[in-house]
């Protein structure tokens with residue numbers, strides 16, 4: 050069974066270098082292609098079989114142009130990225146996000162990928178798309194932050210508003226960190242922004258309190274769900290079902306953006322929210338139902354964080370197999386993926402609430 054096809058955005062430049070300082074995490078893009086071919090989501094490299102009989106339809110993004118970027122970011126920020134790219138050393142921010150020669154092209158490709166995914170969904174070419182290079186939710190109008198040079202999510206929102214006349218857009222950000230850039234950029238307008246994230250102490254970025262609900266015309270359209278370190282799948286899912294499902298349903302979006310956020314996985318070195326693969330499967334099932342019930346299935350997915358590549362790739366695989374309906378529930382690939390992931394997680398989890 051092939052299931053429904055999904056546009057999978059990929060560029061070779063994704064696999065060359067990421068935006069973080071965690072160099073091992075850069076492997077996730079190339080590894081994803083390898084694993085997706087092994088488990089039958091993408092066709093094998095030899096192309097002996099028709100690509101149409103596989104659920105993922107691989108497409109290459111263009112670089113986002115200045116016009117798209119300047120709908121969201123200041124010319125000052127774009128100029129500073131150009132200068133940092135030419136300089137090739139130092140940082141794009143206060144010391145989290147390295148500058149290197151080629152970083153601006155890489156950022157333009159990440160943004161171009163989310164624009165392409167959003168355009169394909171909005172135009173009806175496909176109902177679902179995934180850009181593993183996207184989800185740069187910490188970038189603000191004038192500021193790079195947290196491995197995010199440009200905010201591809203809001204750039205795509207602006208494009209759908211301007212070019213496709215879409216008004217009601219819901220952003221469900223399940224990255225383990227608060228989507229502070231996205232929240233700030235959309236704070237005073239009625240675009241629904243939902244963020245479930247670890248919160249408290251000195252955990253990055255420090256924003257995302259439940260009281261922050263938006264301002265002006267955007268009041269009530271920002272839903273922050275702060276969570277404790279070590280939350281775990283049971284509490285996470287119950288919270289998602291009680292808070293996020295009703296909020297998105299009541300909003301009646303025309304399209305849903307999802308930040309997958311594989312850094313909520315228990316094996317992630319940065320976040321420690323302790324989700325496991327079956328939890329991501331349940332989340333993907335919820336997102337698929339919400340999109341099908343509310344907006345003709347329109348779902349634009351971007352990766353966001355995730356710094357333990359083997360677990361990240363399995364998390365993405367579970368999402369993509371669920372969203373496309375590629376595998377029957379009794380398909381042995383499910384149990385193999387879940388068991389592999391559980392075994393690989395031993396020693397990395399758990400981190401109970403209240404531990405250091």
Ligand SMILES: [Zn+2]
Pocket residue numbers: 224225226310312353354355
């Ligand atoms: Zn994150």
